[in-house]
Amino acid sequence: MSKNTKVVGHDAVRIDMEEKITGAALYTDDLPFGPNLLHMSVLASPHAHAEILNIDTSEAEKFPGVMAVATGKDYPQKFGLYLQDKSILPVDRVRYVGEQVAVVIARTKEIADEGCKLIKVDYKILEPILDVRDALKEDAVLIHPDLGDYQVIPWINPQPGTNISHIRKIRKGDVEKGFEEADFILEDEYHVPHVVHACIETHISVARYDYTKRLTMWNSTQSPHTQRHIMANALGIPHKDIRIIAPYVGGGFGGKAGISMEALTVACQKVPGYPVKLRWSRKEEFLNSSQRQELRATVKMGVTKEGKITALRHIMHWDVGASAEYGNNVVNATGFSATGPYYIPNVSIDSVGVYTNHPPCAAYRGFGYSEFHFGIESHMDRIAKAIGIDPVEFRRINAIKTDDEVAYKCHMNPSGMLECIDKVAQAIEWGKEEVSDDPDIVIAKGFASAWKAPAMPPNAGSSVFIKFSEDGSINVLVSGMEIGQGLHTAVAKFASEILTVPLNKIRVELPDTDRNPYEWQTVASHETWELGNATIRAARDARAKIFDVVSRAFHLEKESLYLEDGKVKDDLDPDFALPFEDFVITGIQTEFNTWVGGPIMGIGSFIPEFTNAMVDPDTGMGGHPNVHYTVGAGAVKIELNKKTGVVRVVKMAEGFDCGKAINPDLVKDQIVGGFIQGLGTALYEVCIFDDKGKMLNTNFTDYKIPTILEMPDEMIPIIVEVPQPDGPFGARGMSEHTMIPVMPAVANAIANAIGLRIKDIPLTAEKVALRPLQKDFVAEK
Amino acid sequence: MVREIEFTLNGYHQKVSVKPGEKLLDVLRDKLGITSAKYGCGKGECGACTVNLDGKTVRSCLMYAVEADGSVIETLEGFQRLGKKEIQEIYQKHNAFQCGFCAPGFILSTDELLSQNPDPDEEEIKEALAGNLCRCTGYKNIFSAVKEMVEIRKGRES
Amino acid sequence: MLNFDYRRPESLDEALSLRKEWGGKSSLLMGGTDLFLAIEEEVRRPELLIDLKKIRALSGLEEKDGAVHIGAAVTYSELIHSDLVHQKLPGIWESSRLVASVGIRNSATMVGNICNAVPSAESATPLMIRDAVIHITSASGSRSVPAVEFFTGPRRTVVKDDEIVTSISVPLMKGKFGESYVKLGRYRGEDIAQVATAVLVDENWNYRIAYGAVGPVPMGIPGAEAVLKGKKPAADLIEKAKSEVLNTVSPIGDIRASKEYRLHMCAVMFEKAIDAAVSRMETGAPAYGARLI
Known part of the structure; x- marks a missing residue:
């Protein structure tokens, strides 16, 4: 099917590009709401852990221009995607600095801000827990004493009476025996700190509740239907009476997945008829938009002297922050996959979500895989060097191949792992030594492999409507979100390919839960695959309806009809060519001057019908939690300045097996964009907290995301295409994946340059410069 | 303390009442219907709020509207009217943006660069765009688009 | 709530009389890139902003009487695009290019930078080494303060509440010279x-x-100057001068860098900066503006 495609597999200008370069693309903050618009401000907790003894809002309520004030008393219900451990506003306890304690709705933002200052909160300060190692102690204070009462889906395992939000265990084979068979064993710990998405658009929500009890929201979100579902359950409003409209999103990366501040704007229920806007400040965005979980991992790996991995024990302690809800699925997904892209016969994994008094954490591009790959891929290099095998060769020896058994004993989907490794090694000129003219500079290379599966419930669904207009042009209605990844261009291409309508006659509409069909969420890099499949089904459905009406009107065999250039043609009659515009709305006039047909629409739905999340909690066996893995590799060439410690990535190569590149140019753009985001998290980015749990760098002055000056001189994105049998035209997802190899690849390059093994992200100039000066420093060879 | 200020906005003469503490970004967005200048950080660090004031890019989040009294302001909305479509078209051709939120700022910074320096080298291009943050693209296509614009302009001059 | 009045005088006299009248309740607005945030974060709560941008007397950038005079309204972008600055004040030119980004440099001024007086103020050290003089005026008279005496503490200067900094004079060098400005950023x-x-x-x-x-105020290192005085730098002299540097600076550790790394880089950057300045004097290379670390 993927041969002879006209649109799929060829480069095109993104269908959203013209809107975005002219300013026609409207984001939530750009929509007009008229003079009725009210503004919301939020009072944040100054304490990381405290009981709320009393909240006095009386002064705020009296302030001229203040329309309403809401606190946790108004919202006793808990909510959350996987575990309902989140409050709309806290009732009796705050659990992190910045937690939103009360909201004020006022005529202007300034008045709302003033109103917040007039709210008096009495706190009883509790000792904060700021380290997973403290949270796991026997006598640790419980951050969620009521954990046992929270609602939870069946495959998430919170441990009431502890600070553990979820455990996912894998027990495959016999690890002790595996270690006995090993000639060499290495065990060590790795640390990856909290980071943030840093979308340039901060979160924003506008909500209006009216006297018919209808709630309408305009949200910057990756998850309109999931938000509607959570709201409906939490507020007791029928789904049909909640409408979520999702304009363009200014960056998501997981940060706008699920629900966060949108739960606050539901306080618009206190002022029916008025739209209420909350736009987070950059500081609020840092603290509340769900950070990436901090990981402390212990990796123990055994290998034979021939380089075969015999066993892996991987213990991951995830700092999920003050609430886990969505973040529990990070814990879960990595539990199944923390072998990395290798076949390992004996595996023991404990992936443990641990509450602390840090800001809540959840989905972040890579969904935990970036974090655990740092340990695994650092380990791979260290072991390879210890047993005298080239690190790339060591990865080749153990690379997961098609049909290999993965950690939960299902079989690997078609895998281009070796091709990715080889092409990336070739592109980075692996093995070629380079020497700088500058005596202070060491040139070195580093390599890492990666894999990732979409992490989603087994029944996550996608659906699509395709509708024709009089001129034969098409509107495709989806609720998959265009967050910049190019999804809507892919959807348009699928429709274009099957219906033979050119891209410039196709629009893909942004989500509106009233009008567009259901989509679980735009997360997990599952959309090209899943929404793509639904789009193809919708296009085929429309095509079938076209063939049906044409065959009835002209008495032709359906089987001989086909589409070409926006016309219906007939294999049996070369002169027959009926343009869409002649019939897709009006139908076709028969020889009796009656009409058949009518407006043509196609519908398509998709869920994976082979997945199963119900595994044995003690072993992780018995289910089929993932739809497929996407594999790849990345490598960097660095120039390391021995005096300043500055590491500059001058060249990168990354290749991923996306099955089929629907738009090769956009696949490469994902590789480059993900790489640079990964580079930021490798070298500069870290949330810095003081000993009371207050984050100190809630701005771009001190939270550094890469600028154009950090771009490597040379970037080589590589596409590998081993088709996914159940993917649209063979495609599988690849967008998040591109971040995953970066941290370990850079760390490995630093070790290759000066023998310094850094096990603690970020890999700052300071660590590079100072560590080799210390007396106990032993260079890694 | 409300006062009337006047300026030229995308070629149109405008008059608007503001308080001294009102930010230029907010006045443009809330009172004059400009949506291309965006709130990103409120501290002049991301460049999403970039507008051109008297021929130079400024951070509209870091200025009071009263300071703009008597000035000439251009935003992305005025580009086609002001005959600057070419920059947009080349960016489009290169698929230069993903989420698009930072695009207006980049386009204005590029316009300023090319109006001041018709033949910038690679470092000068990067330096001119270093104050605009983009989290999606990794900057590669933005950079290649600007390089092509420079080549096209050079070709036209020779 | 931001509740201040705003005035934009067109003459210095008008500005000075406002300053006299309002004193500490007024803040002077130039590029505003620092002041704006100080007001936003309620570090400063002025009742009156005096916008000096339209005072023509402050916008001069010229060579006169053996010095380059930089008016208070001159932005960093104007400095960078000035041939005069590039040729006669190459260290100031080099440092100006490292201030924030284009969109800030188009508004921000050098006078604003030194009046804001953070210990990392980009223009402080290049002005100090050139014996620059800061000209300060009030309704009752004018005075001039050497750059080395201008800073009195973090965010504090000698400027009083009724005064306005009108310009900076940087004396021209006689004969050949070389300068360098090296900045450590993340x-x-x-x-x-x-x-x-x-x-x-x-x-x-x-x-x-x-x-x-690397201290509460930008600082000169006279000990290192004395060690090197009259000599072409050789390895042993550099080492000696470097220890003078390390004995003089008093960096703190903060979220941007540890004390140890700052000290380490004081030494590394000393060598780079001396190297570049000497080499520029002798050979003209590396070009000003080239990356030195």
């Missing part, structure tokens, strides 16, 4: 200096050396 993109080193050397091997961001 990456190549915009950053606040974690260490800043400015060096001037002339053809008689007189040195001027200053450091920023």
Whole structure:
């Protein structure tokens, strides 16, 4: 099917590009709401852990221009995607600095801000827990004493009476025996700190509740239907009476997945008829938009002297922050996959979500895989060097191949792992030594492999409507979100390919839960695959309806009809060519001057019908939690300045097996964009907290995301295409994946340059410069 | 303390009442219907709020509207009217943006660069765009688009 | 709530009389890139903003009487695009290019930068090594203060509540000289200096050396200047001078850099800065503006 495609597999200008370069693309903050618009401000907790003894809002309520004030008393219900451990506003306890304690709705933002200052909160300060190692102690204070009462889906395992939000265990084979068979064993710990998405658009929500009890929201979100579902359950409003409209999103990366501040704007229920806007400040965005979980991992790996991995024990302690809800699925997904892209016969994994008094954490591009790959891929290099095998060769020896058994004993989907490794090694000129003219500079290379599966419930669904207009042009209605990844261009291409309508006659509409069909969420890099499949089904459905009406009107065999250039043609009659515009709305006039047909629409739905999340909690066996893995590799060439410690990535190569590149140019753009985001998290980015749990760098002055000056001189994105049998035209997802190899690849390059093994992200100039000066420093060879 | 200020906005003469503490970004967005200048950080660090004031890019989040009294302001909305479509078209051709939120700022910074320096080298291009943050693209296509614009302009001059 | 009045005088006299009348309740607005945030974060709560941008007397940038005079309204972008500055004040030119980003440099002024007086102020050390003089005026008279005496503490200067800094004069060098400004940031993109080193050397091997961001105020390093005075730098002299540097600076550790790394980089940057300044004097290379670390 993927041969002879006209649109799929060829480069095109993104269908959203013209809107975005002219300013026609409207984001939530750009929509007009008229003079009725009210503004919301939020009072944040100054304490990381405290009981709320009393909240006095009386002064705020009296302030001229203040329309309403809401606190946790108004919202006793808990909510959350996987575990309902989140409050709309806290009732009796705050659990992190910045937690939103009360909201004020006022005529202007300034008045709302003033109103917040007039709210008096009495706190009883509790000792904060700021380290997973403290949270796991026997006598640790419980951050969620009521954990046992929270609602939870069946495959998430919170441990009431502890600070553990979820455990996912894998027990495959016999690890002790595996270690006995090993000639060499290495065990060590790795640390990856909290980071943030840093979308340039901060979160924003506008909500209006009216006297018919209808709630309408305009949200910057990756998850309109999931938000509607959570709201409906939490507020007791029928789904049909909640409408979520999702304009363009200014960056998501997981940060706008699920629900966060949108739960606050539901306080618009206190002022029916008025739209209420909350736009987070950059500081609020840092603290509340769900950070990436901090990981402390212990990796123990055994290998034979021939380089075969015999066993892996991987213990991951995830700092999920003050609430886990969505973040529990990070814990879960990595539990199944923390072998990395290798076949390992004996595996023991404990992936443990641990509450602390840090800001809540959840989905972040890579969904935990970036974090655990740092340990695994650092380990791979260290072991390879210890047993005298080239690190790339060591990865080749153990690379997961098609049909290999993965950690939960299902079989690997078609895998281009070796091709990715080889092409990336070739592109980075692996093995070629380079020497700088500058005596202070060491040139070195580093390599890492990666894999990732979409992490989603087994029944996550996608659906699509395709509708024709009089001129034969098409509107495709989806609720998959265009967050910049190019999804809507892919959807348009699928429709274009099957219906033979050119891209410039196709629009893909942004989500509106009233009008567009259901989509679980735009997360997990599952959309090209899943929404793509639904789009193809919708296009085929429309095509079938076209063939049906044409065959009835002209008495032709359906089987001989086909589409070409926006016309219906007939294999049996070369002169027959009926343009869409002649019939897709009006139908076709028969020889009796009656009409058949009518407006043509196609519908398509998709869920994976082979997945199963119900595994044995003690072993992780018995289910089929993932739809497929996407594999790849990345490598960097660095120039390391021995005096300043500055590491500059001058060249990168990354290749991923996306099955089929629907738009090769956009696949490469994902590789480059993900790489640079990964580079930021490798070298500069870290949330810095003081000993009371207050984050100190809630701005771009001190939270550094890469600028154009950090771009490597040379970037080589590589596409590998081993088709996914159940993917649209063979495609599988690849967008998040591109971040995953970066941290370990850079760390490995630093070790290759000066023998310094850094096990603690970020890999700052300071660590590079100072560590080799210390007396106990032993260079890694 | 409300006062009337006047300026030229995308070629149109405008008059608007503001308080001294009102930010230029907010006045443009809330009172004059400009949506291309965006709130990103409120501290002049991301460049999403970039507008051109008297021929130079400024951070509209870091200025009071009263300071703009008597000035000439251009935003992305005025580009086609002001005959600057070419920059947009080349960016489009290169698929230069993903989420698009930072695009207006980049386009204005590029316009300023090319109006001041018709033949910038690679470092000068990067330096001119270093104050605009983009989290999606990794900057590669933005950079290649600007390089092509420079080549096209050079070709036209020779 | 932001509740201040705003005035934009067109003459210096008008500005000075406003300043006299309002004193500490007024703040002077130039590019505003620092002041704006100070007001936003309620670090400063002025009742009146006096916008000096339209006072023509403050917008001069010229060479006169053996010095380059930089008016208070001159922005960093104007400095960078000035041939006069590039040729006669190359260290100031070099440091100006490292201030934030284009969109800030188009508004921000050098006078604003030194009046804001953070220890990392980009222009402090390049002005100090050139013996620049800061001209300060009030309704009752004018005075001039050497740059080395201008800073009195973090965010504090000698400027009083009724005064306005009108310009900076930088004396021209006689004969050959070389300068350098080396800045430590966390990456190549915009950053606040974690260490800043400015060096001037002339053809008689007189040195001027200053450091920023490693003490409460930007500081000269007279001990190192004395060690090197009259000599072409050799390895042993550099080492000796470097220890003078390390004995003089007093960096703190903060979220931007540890004390240890700052000290380490004080030494590394000292060598780079001396090297570059000497080499520029002798050979003209590396070009001003080239990356030195």
